Amino acid sequence: MQKNNVLLYLDLLEKYKTLTDEQFGQFIRSLLLYAKGEPVNIFDPLVQLAFDNYKVTEDENKTKWEAKIKQCHEAARLGGIANAKRTLSEREAKQADTVTVTVPVTDNVNVTEKIKSKRAFTKPSIDECVAYALEKKLPFTGEEFFWHYEAIGWLKGKAGLPVLNWKATMHTWKKQAYKQKDTMTIEQKMKIAERW
16 A cells, blocks of 8 residues: 555644745645655755755654554454354354253164254244233334234344244333434424323
């Protein structure tokens, strides 16, 4: 990556106040060309002296910049590795938990059976959702909740993880409803208030 800036310090004006405007212009142009990596031709000895003095500062700034870029690239590389590991572990967690049981049938034959985890989800009925929403005085109807999750296959979040506990998911909806309340119109707030 090519550096596309030059750091100029305000004390530059004070240090090089003896330069004429024309010499100062040549000095600044020389700095920009040097920073860009292009050849610098200076014919005025006073401008050359000022440039040589400031070139040291520019070289230090460029070294610091390159070290920072290297550090950022390394952090991004390590972050990518960590992200890949996290994604892999999330993907593995999504898959149904299974236990492999080997049962000997005869002396010569083994049968392997997979047993699903006890965390299997049982979909609620619409009546259960309505009753629970009324019991907990939630700011939405259980019917809205039921049909929303029925439409998306009882998955939640951006990752599309399966719902494991529908009652806990309803309470998450409750938190979202309160967050949205601040952006609602008066009519929408009145409709929610009527449900209470």
